Amino acid sequence: MWLDRFSNASTSNSSTPSRYRSPGPRQPSQLAQPQGNGLGIGVGRTNSSTSLDLGFSPNSSNVSLPLLQRQPTASNLRQEHKPPLEDVIDPVDVLQHILGPARRHQGSEAQGGHGSEPEAEIEFNGLSLHDYIGRDGEEITPKVVTPAARPKVERKVLEDFQTSVFAVDALLNSVESYLSDFKAELGQVSAEIESLQARSIHLNAQLDNRRKVEQLLGPAVEDISLSPRTIRSISEGPIDDTFAKALTEIEARQLNVDEKIKSRGQTKAAEDIKPLLEDLRSKAVERIRDYLVTQIKSLRSPNINAQVIQQQSFLKYKELYPFLARANSQLASDIGQAYVNTMKWYYSSNFARYNAALEKMPLHNIDQNDLLASEPTPRKQNVLGSSKGSQPQYDAFNLGHRADYLKSKDDRALPSHLAEDGKTTSYIEVPFRNFNQVLLDNLSAEYSAVTELFSTSSYHQVARRVAEIFEPTFTLGNHLTKRLIETTTDCLGILICIRLNQQYAFEAQRRKVPVMDDYVNYTNILLWPRFQKAMDMHVDSLKKAPTSANRGAAAAFSLVGGAASTSNTVAPHPITQRFGQFLHGLLTLSPTTGDDEPLAHSLTRLRTEYEALMGKLAKGAGDVSKRNRFLFNNYTLVMTIISDTQGKLAEEQNEYFSNLVRDFKTR
Numbered sequence: 001m002w003l004d005r006f007s008n009a010s011t012s013n014s015s016t017p018s019r020y021r022s023p024g025p026r027q028p029s030q031l032a033q034p035q036g037n038g039l040g041i042g043v044g045r046t047n048s049s050t051s052l053d054l055g056f057s058p059n060s061s062n063v064s065l066p067l068l069q070r071q072p073t074a075s076n077l078r079q080e081h082k083p084p085l086e087d088v089i090d091p092v093d094v095l096q097h098i099l100g101p102a103r104r105h106q107g108s109e110a111q112g113g114h115g116s117e118p119e120a121e122i123e124f125n126g127l128s129l130h131d132y133i134g135r136d137g138e139e140i141t142p143k144v145v146t147p148a149a150r151p152k153v154e155r156k157v158l159e160d161f162q163t164s165v166f167a168v169d170a171l172l173n174s175v176e177s178y179l180s181d182f183k184a185e186l187g188q189v190s191a192e193i194e195s196l197q198a199r200s201i202h203l204n205a206q207l208d209n210r211r212k213v214e215q216l217l218g219p220a221v222e223d224i225s226l227s228p229r230t231i232r233s234i235s236e237g238p239i240d241d242t243f244a245k246a247l248t249e250i251e252a253r254q255l256n257v258d259e260k261i262k263s264r265g266q267t268k269a270a271e272d273i274k275p276l277l278e279d280l281r282s283k284a285v286e287r288i289r290d291y292l293v294t295q296i297k298s299l300r301s302p303n304i305n306a307q308v309i310q311q312q313s314f315l316k317y318k319e320l321y322p323f324l325a326r327a328n329s330q331l332a333s334d335i336g337q338a339y340v341n342t343m344k345w346y347y348s349s350n351f352a353r354y355n356a357a358l359e360k361m362p363l364h365n366i367d368q369n370d371l372l373a374s375e376p377t378p379r380k381q382n383v384l385g386s387s388k389g390s391q392p393q394y395d396a397f398n399l400g401h402r403a404d405y406l407k408s409k410d411d412r413a414l415p416s417h418l419a420e421d422g423k424t425t426s427y428i429e430v431p432f433r434n435f436n437q438v439l440l441d442n443l444s445a446e447y448s449a450v451t452e453l454f455s456t457s458s459y460h461q462v463a464r465r466v467a468e469i470f471e472p473t474f475t476l477g478n479h480l481t482k483r484l485i486e487t488t489t490d491c492l493g494i495l496i497c498i499r500l501n502q503q504y505a506f507e508a509q510r511r512k513v514p515v516m517d518d519y520v521n522y523t524n525i526l527l528w529p530r531f532q533k534a535m536d537m538h539v540d541s542l543k544k545a546p547t548s549a550n551r552g553a554a555a556a557f558s559l560v561g562g563a564a565s566t567s568n569t570v571a572p573h574p575i576t577q578r579f580g581q582f583l584h585g586l587l588t589l590s591p592t593t594g595d596d597e598p599l600a601h602s603l604t605r606l607r608t609e610y611e612a613l614m615g616k617l618a619k620g621a622g623d624v625s626k627r628n629r630f631l632f633n634n635y636t637l638v639m640t641i642i643s644d645t646q647g648k649l650a651e652e653q654n655e656y657f658s659n660l661v662r663d664f665k666t667r
Contacts, residue, residue, distance in 0.1 A: 223256040224273050226280070234284050239291050244319045247284060251323065253277060285327045288320045292335050299342045306346050310449045318452050325456045336454060340465050347442065348472035354438065355476055357420035358431040359483075366490035370396040371541035372578050373613070394425075397578045399492055399585035405433055406499050406589070413437045428484040429496040435480055436523075440504050440516065443470055447513045466515045474519045481523055485530045491538065492585045494531045495599070499589055501527065528598055535602040538582075542609040545575070547616040570621060570629040572637045579610050580641035583653065591647040600649060607656070632664040 226249065233246040254277050261270050295313045299306055314321075325332035368374065414422075414434045447466050454462055485494055501523050508516040583603070590599055614634055618627040639657040642650065 220269075224253060224260070224269060226250070226253060226277075231280065234280055234287075239287070239317060239320075241317075243287075244317050247319055247323045250277065250280060250284065251326070254281065281327055285324060285331070288324045289331060289335065292320065292324075293338070296335070296338055296342050299346055306343065307445055307449075310445075310453075314453050315449060318455065321453055322456045332456075336457075336465070339453075340468055343446065343469045344472060347446075347470060348476070351435075351439070351473045351476050354416045354419075355435065355480055357416040358435055358480070360420050361422055361431055362425040363431075363484075364394050364396075364425055364427055364490075366394075366396045366488050366493070368489060368537065370489060372397075372538045372582065373541040373545035373575055395581070396490060397492075397582040397585065399581075399588055402427060402429065402492065402496060402585075403588055405429060405496060406503070411437060411441070413441070427496075428488060428490060428493040429500065432481060432484055432497045433500050435477055436500065436504055439470075439473060439477055439519075440507060440513075443516055444508075444511045444513050446470070447515060463515055467518075470515065470519075474522075477519065478522060478526065481526050485527065488530075489534045489537055491531060491534045491582070492589070494527055494534060495586065495589045498524065498527045498531065532598055532602060535606065539602075539605050539609050542575075542606070542613050545613050547613075547620070570626050570633055572634045573614070573617060575610075575613065576634040576637050579606075580638040583607075583638065584642045584645060587642055587645040587647065587650040587653060590649050591645075594648055603649065603653070607653070611660075628664050632661060635660040635664065 230246045230249050233242050234250065237243055237246075253273075257270055257274055257277065260267065261274075295309060298304065298309055298313075321332060321335070324335070414430075419431075419434065443466070446469060447462075450466050450469075451462050454465065457465070481497070485497070488494070501520055504516070505520040508514070508520070583606075586599065586603065590597070593599060614631055618630045621627050621630040635657050639654065639661055642653055642657070645654070
């Protein structure tokens, strides 16, 4: 039967060796009609879902050989047959439906007979059994392949199969060659990887050794080596912060080399690096010398501000001179002396011009004509004794606003052009205050600059340098003070200068400028004796005042500026008004003064002579009651004038005149 042939064909096909599945697209298989020889190779070329193609079609891919699946036999199909699902038709019933009872009977008879009639193949035309059965209205007409045409078909199939085999063999040869080359290259890559791994291990070992060496030699090399940037900065770079840092680095390396030579002896590294350090140090000394000399020369330029150059050129790079002093002390000393000489000329010339401007200021000429008991005379103007003219009105015994110089917090000085062109007449304390204020400010700035610039010098060396710089200026200030006070009897002005000088001394101590101490002390030596001499002149004027014993009381009143009258009067004397204002000014300028100053003794003498003069003048007032009334009025006026003063001396004077007023009031 047909099923038996199908089984035989499957059995014969199972002997075909299996091959690997081709990577190309899978071709549809054909189920060939089995022949009497049992090869089971189909002769039809029509595709069918149920046909089996044991060969390869001409359109098969040449890339790879498709894997031939081992087909199970019919018996195996029956043995492995599982009950179908409820909604699936039994394949045997489908075949019986296709073949029909007549064909199945004919097949049985043919099988039982001689088997001489050719059997027909059914062509499915690429349809499945379900699709083939479902073709309604179409007649099933099987194509019959005669025995004469069968060899040609089989040959064609075999040729196609052979061609596919050759193509697959060629492909496999190329794949084999590719795989062989790939294997060789893979071996080469593996060898290179092993070489790289060995090299990596060697490099890691070298790196570890180098790190260990760096840990040991790194600090030692760093202590004696210099960077190229440092060398270029010293030899070629500008004088700036980088140059100053390079100097510090050079000194540090020099110290390290010297310490290593001292502790370990001469080594090869020290022998190599020490000459280079010496040459570099010499080059730095040369460049520092040229730089400092250039800056010192610039200080001699006309109308130059020395403090600007000091701040921007000297103090900004204050490490230069200490390095020069350590490298070449003699050269540093010469440059330091050149700086001192230059600044001495700078300050002396500038203060000379300022002093000349102050001398042109018009001043009140208070001389022997302005004593307490002197007769008024025509007044003269004096510009430090250089010119004469009409004197503006002033009161030599009234303090007024003159004490504001002591209370003011404004430390600004009068510019030279204003002092030279000023038309306002002033007292002697005005030029004294301006000159010494400018002197103190410049002295403080210069002392600070020299201290930072010559930092390697000791405290006494710095003080000597600054004192040498300002020696001409101090002399100029002393001459100015002498000219201001040598002919004046203005005790209030001299005392104001003394208080200003004391303030400058305290300010110099606060600023820590001891160089000004000698100048302040010498100024006090000039001021206090002249103050004492002026006070003595006032006391002598009180002694020499005329009284009624020789010229009468009326004459005495007229001589001291009182109202001329032939009748007796008990009104306060004009000398009392002057004495009260003068005493008030002296006490106002001495709020913290004790008995340790010459002022206390001078006040006692002045008060004593004033009491004596009042006693003499009271004798010409008339009877005793009038004399007592006259003294009471004068002492009351003095006590009223000085009542608002403060300080130890003021308390003593207030208490003394209060007792006098109380005594004469009770009489």
